[in-house]
Each structure stands twice: as C-alpha cells, then as structure tokens.
Amino acid sequence: MIWIHWVFVAVGILALVNLLLLIGMIFLERKKPQSIIAWLAILTFLPGIGFIFYLLLGSGLSHRVRKMIKKKSISDKDVLKNIHGLKTFSEVSGIRALSKDSDIMKLCYDMGGYPCLGNDVKIFCHGFEKIAILKEDLLAAKHSINMEYYIFANDAVGREIMDILIKKAKEGVKVKLIYDAVGSKKTRRRFFKKLKKAGGEIAEFFPPFMHIRLLNLKLNYRNHRKIVVIDGKIAYTGGINIRDDHMGVNKRLSPWRDASVRIEGGGAFPLQNIFLDDWRYASKDTTPIEQYVAEYFPTPEQKGNVNLQVLTSGPDSKVQKIKEAYIKMIASAKKRVFMQTPYFVPDDAFMSAISIAKRSGVDVRIMLPLKPDKKTVYLATLSFAREMAEIGVKIYFYNGFLHAKTLLVDDNKLSIGSVNLDNRSFGLNFECTAIMYSEKLTKEYAERYEEDISNSILAEEGLFNRLSLRSRIGQSVFRLLSPLL
Numbered sequence: 321m322i323w324i325h326w327v328f329v330a331v332g333i334l335a336l337v338n339l340l341l342l343i344g345m346i347f348l349e350r351k352k353p354q355s356i357i358a359w360l361a362i363l364t365f366l367p368g369i370g371f372i373f374y375l376l377l378g379s380g381l382s383h384r385v386r387k388m389i390k391k392k393s394i395s396d397k398d399v400l401k402n403i404h405g406l407k408t409f410s411e412v413s414g415i416r417a418l419s420k421d422s423d424i425m426k427l428c429y430d431m432g433g434y435p436c437l438g439n440d441v442k443i444f445c446h447g448f449e450k451i452a453i454l455k456e457d458l459l460a461a462k463h464s465i466n467m468e469y470y471i472f473a474n475d476a477v478g479r480e481i482m483d484i485l486i487k488k489a490k491e492g493v494k495v496k497l498i499y500d501a502v503g504s505k506k507t508r509r510r511f512f513k514k515l516k517k518a519g520g521e522i523a524e525f526f527p528p529f530m531h532i533r534l535l536n537l538k539l540n541y542r543n544h545r546k547i548v549v550i551d552g553k554i555a556y557t558g559g560i561n562i563r564d565d566h567m568g569v570n571k572r573l574s575p576w577r578d579a580s581v582r583i584e585g586g587g588a589f590p591l592q593n594i595f596l597d598d599w600r601y602a603s604k605d606t607t608p609i610e611q612y613v614a615e616y617f618p619t620p621e622q623k624g625n626v627n628l629q630v631l632t633s634g635p636d637s638k639v640q641k642i643k644e645a646y647i648k649m650i651a652s653a654k655k656r657v658f659m660q661t662p663y664f665v666p667d668d669a670f671m672s673a674i675s676i677a678k679r680s681g682v683d684v685r686i687m688l689p690l691k692p693d694k695k696t697v698y699l700a701t702l703s704f705a706r707e708m709a710e711i712g713v714k715i716y717f718y719n720g721f722l723h724a725k726t727l728l729v730d731d732n733k734l735s736i737g738s739v740n741l742d743n744r745s746f747g748l749n750f751e752c753t754a755i756m757y758s759e760k761l762t763k764e765y766a767e768r769y770e771e772d773i774s775n776s777i778l779a780e781e782g783l784f785n786r787l788s789l790r791s792r793i794g795q796s797v798f799r800l801l802s803p804l805l
Contacts, residue, residue, distance in 0.1 A: 421733065421757055425629065427648050428755060431641040433629035439585035440624030441754075441761060443736065445724070445768060447560045447567040450580045451477060454548065454556060457582075458484045461550050464494040464616060466595045468547040470503035470738070471561035474511040478562050482511070486518040495520035498595070498602055500543040501527050503561070523602035525750075541635050544738050544749040546580070547595050552618045555588035557581060557630070557754055558736050559725045566723070573691050573721035577772065579660070579736050581754055583628070586620035590630035594752055626758045633739070634750035642739050642753055643746040647673045649729045649755075656683040658728040658769050662721070664688055664701045665742035671707070678713050685714040687772060689722040697742070705779065715779040718772060725753070728769065734762045 425435055444450040458465060458481070465488060472478055489495040497515060499507070501524050512522045525543040548556040558580025560566050568576040583591070596612055599605060633642040650657050650673045657677055664686060666674075678684045686708060692698035709715045725745075727735040737753025739745045756762075 421652075424645070424648055424652060424733070424755075425757075428629045428631050428645050431631060431639060431645065433631040433641075433645070433755070434590055435627065435629050436586040436589065436620075437627050438622030438624060439583050439587040439626045439628055441584075441587070441626045441628070441756060441758070442582040443761065443765060443768075444558070444560070444580045444582070445577065447477075447576070447578055447580075450556070450558075450560050450582075451481075451567065453582060455481070455484060457548075457550050457554050458488065461488055461493050463551045464496075464549075466496045466547070466549045466592065466599070466616075468498040468543070468545055468595050468598060469562050470500045470542065470544045470546060471563045471566075472497070472499045472504050472507060472512075473561075473563040474507045475564040477564050477567055478507070478511075481562055482515065485515055485520060489515060489518040489520035492519075496523075496595075496599055496603075497521070498523045498525055498543070498598055500525045502542045503544070521603065523599060525598065525602045540748055542749050543598065544745065545594070545598070545632075545752050546738050547591050547752065549588055549592045549595055552592055552616050553584065553588055553621070555583045555591040557583070557591055557738070557752055559723050559738055570721075573693060575720035575775075577718060577720060577722045577724055579724035579726050581736050581756075583754065585623040585626075587626075587628050587630065587754070589617060589620065591752070592616055594630070594632055598750070626756055626761060628754050628756045628758075630752060630754050632750070632752045633746065635748055636750075640746045642737075642751060643667075643670060645755065646670070646727055646735070646741075649727065649733055649735070650674060650677050653677050653682045653729050655730045656685075656728070656766075658685050658687075658726075658766065659741060660687045660718075660722060660724040660726045660769070660772075661741040662689055662693070662723050662725075663697050663740045663742045663744075664704050665697060665744075666704065667743060667746070670741070670746075671704070674708060674713065675711055678711055683714075684708075685716060685769075687716040687718055687722060687769070687776060690717040690719050690777060691721050693721060709779050716773055716776040717779065718776045720775070722772075726765070728762060728765055730762075732757055732759045732762050734758065734765050 425433075429435060442453070444453070465485065467485070472481075485495050485497065495515065497512065497520065499512065499522070504524075509524075516522050526541060546557060546559065546561060558578070560578045560580040564570070565573065566576065566578060568574060570576065596616065600607075631642050631645055633640055647670060657674070674684060674686075686705065688701060688705060689698075692701075705715045725737055725739050725741075727733075733755065735753050735755045737751065738749075739751045739753050745751050
C-alpha cells in the first residue's frame with residue numbers, strides 16, 4: 321500500500337535529520353552530554369515538532385555571530401591605556417584589604433573581571449526604591465545615558481522612564497538604549513521609536529528575522545542584563561527590569577522581592593564597557609574604539625570604600641564565567657553561604673560545590689519564591705531543592721515572589737546581578753553580576769536576608785513528600801529537561 325511506503329520514507333527522513341542534528345551537537349556545537357540526551361528525548365518522542373523546537377531553542381550561536389561579538393568588544397587594555405587612574409592588576413592584588421580574597425579576585429580577573437577600588441554602593445531591595453533614585457540620576461545627566469534592559473515595558477513605569485530619556489535627548493544628552501527582542505516582545509517598536517525621533521539611539525538585541533516575532537532563530541539566547549550608566553560615573557545593575565510587575569504591583573506575585581545596586585566610582589567603568597560591547601554589536605556601530613574610550617570613560621574618582629569586580633557570562637564564551645566564580649566562592653566559604661534565586665536548576669558541578677560546603681560545616685541556605693511565575697521551571701526547581709534539603713541545606717520559600725539573584729559568602733563577599741542559579745543563566749543568557757568585597761555591605765545584606773527569613777517558610781523534613789502526585793511527576797519530567805530550561 322502506497323501510504324505505508326510514504327510512512328517509511330517520512331520515518332527515514334526524520335531519522336536522518338535526527339542523526340545530522342546529533343552529529344552537529346557533538347562535533348560542531350559540542351553540547352554537554354546532559355543537553356544532548358535531553359534533546360534526543362524530545363526529537364524521539366516529538367518527531368517533526370521536536371526539530372522545530374530545536375531550530376528555535378537548541379541551535380547554538382553561529383560562528384559568524386560569535387566572531388562579530390568578539391570583533392565589536394572593547395578590551396580592558398584599550399580602556400586602561402587611556403585612563404591613568406586605574407591601577408594594574410598586580411598593584412590592585414597587592415593591596416592588603418583584598419589579600420585574603422586574592423585567589424577569587426585573580427580567577428575573576430582572568431575571566432575579565434577588572435578589580436575596581438573605592439566605590440560608593442547602595443543596595444535596593446524593591447523596584448520602586450531603585451526607580452526613585454534612578455529618575456533623579458537620569459534627570460541630572462549632563463553628557464550621556466547608556467541603558468540596557470531585558471524587559472522595557474510600555475506601562476506606567478516604562479512610560480515614566482521613557483519620558484525622561486526623551487527629555488534628556490532633546491536637551492542634547494547622548495542617550496543610547498538596548499532592549500532584548502525576547503524579553504521586550506510585548507512592547508511595540510513604535511514605543512522605542514519615540515526616543516529615536518527625539519535624538520536618542522535604540523538597538524534591539526538579536527532581533528527576529530524580518531522583524532517577525534515568531535521567526536527568531538536566536539530565541540534561546542537572551543540578553544538578560546540590566547545596566548544603566550550615567551555620564552560614565554554612576555552605574556546600576558541587578559535584577560530589576562523596567563516593568564510595573566517589578567515594582568510590586570502584581571497582586572498575584574506580591575510581595576515582590578528583588579535586588580539591585582547603584583555604583584558610583586571606577587566600578588561604573590566595567591558596566592560602561594559591557595554596555596558599549598553590546599551596543600557596538602547590536603547597532604552595528606563602527607565608531608573607532610579610541611573615540612569611545614575618550615568620550616565615555618572619564619578619569620575615575622574614588623567615591624567610597626567598596627572594592628568590586630563586575631563579571632559577565634554568555635553563549636559567546638566557552639567558559640561559564642559567573643558559574644565558575646560562584647563555585648570558587650562557595651568552595652572558599654568557612655562560615656556561611658546564603659543564596660537567593662527565583663529559579664534553582666543548576667548542573668552537577670554547582671550542586672557538588674554546595675554539597676561539599678554543607679558537609680564541611682558551612683551554614684548553607686537557599687531562598688526560593690513560594691509563588692512561582694513559571695510553573696515548568698518551578699517544578700524543576702522543587703526537584704533540585706528537595707535534593708539539597710535531603711543533605712541538610714536549609715531551603716526557605718519566600719512568601720511572595722523572590723526575583724533577587726544574590727550570593728553571600730562569609731563576612732565579606734556579596735554578589736548581586738542578573739544571574740539566576742540555573743543552566744539558562746549560566747550558559748545561554750548574556751548576564752552580568754557585581755561581586756563586592758565589603759564587610760559593611762555583606763553585613764547589611766545578611767541582616768536583610770534574616771528579615772526575609774521571617775517572611776519565609778522553612779522546608780522541614782517531609783514537606784516535599786506531601787506534594788501532590790501530579791507535582792512529583794512534573795518534577796521528574798522537568799528535571800530531565802533541566803539542561804534546556
């Protein structure tokens with residue numbers, strides 16, 4: 321019968337496609353075995369549809385894209401040779417205040433995290449706190465505003481910030497804005513074009529083909545960074561987007577707990593550098609690097625006593641830089657490791673680091689949201705949290721939505737950034753974090769962590785066993801797919 325013949329042909333074609341994809345994953349993209357197994361499961365059980373999923377979510381960045389991102393980057397050497405106020409690493413690492421963390425600093429420096437001394441840093445735990453100060457800084461801008469957000473929404477807070485950007489652009493301030501194509505997919509392009517008409521500049525990171533949202537073959541690779549740099553002197557980073565939800569107005573996810581930092585001093589330089597790297601790629605800017613260095617990197621001034629490094633990671637690098645730095649920080653812990661993340665879907669190496677720290681007598685705590693925003697990722701999160709609880713790690717569920725991405729180690733190391741503790745943030749997204757070496761800030765945030773515990777539920781023994789059968793099945797399924805989440 322003819323139809324049987326065509327069934328065999330279709331099966332053969334699908335088998336050949338799967339084989340070619342498998343060869344590509346192993347020899348060209350060099351994916352990890354866990355990721356390959358997960359994709360094989362999808363390709364096998366969802367023939368045809370799985371192939372489409374792979375094109376949208378599985379294929380890696382092309383060699384051309386990687387090469388272009390690297391070509392557009394501005395190296396620290398280009399910045400340092402024109403700015404005499406910044407010290408060399410050997411001078412920085414010899415400073416007594418940082419000597420006890422010199423091994424962590426050296427690792428981060430080796431991965432691109434330049435040590436910046438003498439910064440004034442303020443921590444914000446709620447979106448409305450950050451936005452209030454951010455608006456003041458934006459209105460006071462004299463030379464430039466560089467802004468990069470995963471989500472920039474056309475809602476109350478988004479329109480408020482956009483109105484300020486338009487105002488400053490009309491005043492002659494150089495305004496540049498990058499938004500992510502996936503994160504800001506609900507915001508129409510005409511919302512951003514208003515800034516362009518006012519004299520500002522805009523760029524969409526990894527825009528879809530022909531500007532059709534559903535035709536984005538880089539859908540899986542998102543610029544998750546949140547960066548603002550004003551006049552090259554004041555910078556913001558962290559987890560708070562420009563969106564009403566992040567201000568705590570969503571009743572379903574209330575209270576919303578987040579974390580962001582304002583940095584004044586030389587620590588603004590690496591964030592400026594990260595922004596300009598992304599800008600030069602996303603906008604296809606060909607301005608000479610020397611012009612950018614002269615224009616956007618003023619002579620640094622010491623504003624406080626916080627020493628820090630800013631570290632990035634992304635699919636353009638073979639090294640998962642932030643994950644490796646976090647593993648090193650956890651391995652160095654002698655007293656405590658406090659974490660906060662909305663999603664906890666780590667790999668075996670990260671899980672082992674936590675397990676070793678706990679078994680070495682370190683007080684390890686992980687705080688997660690009680691109210692999830694993404695149910696599939698949350699089910700995987702519960703599975704990994706259960707495994708951690710079984711070895712004695714204290715798992716807290718914050719009574720609301722916890723969007724903060726923080727890591728606190730001992731009495732003098734604190735990281736606040738855009739990085740979730742999951743495979744996506746560690747390997748697929750473009751991320752950044754500020755690692756601060758400060759007893760004062762670490763103590764301040766540890767006290768805030770204890771306050772959060774008072775609004776949290778401790779996962780006592782047996783809690784995970786009382787979850788419904790449906791939940792436990794979901795945990796097993798989505799844990800299997802965790803390399804892809």
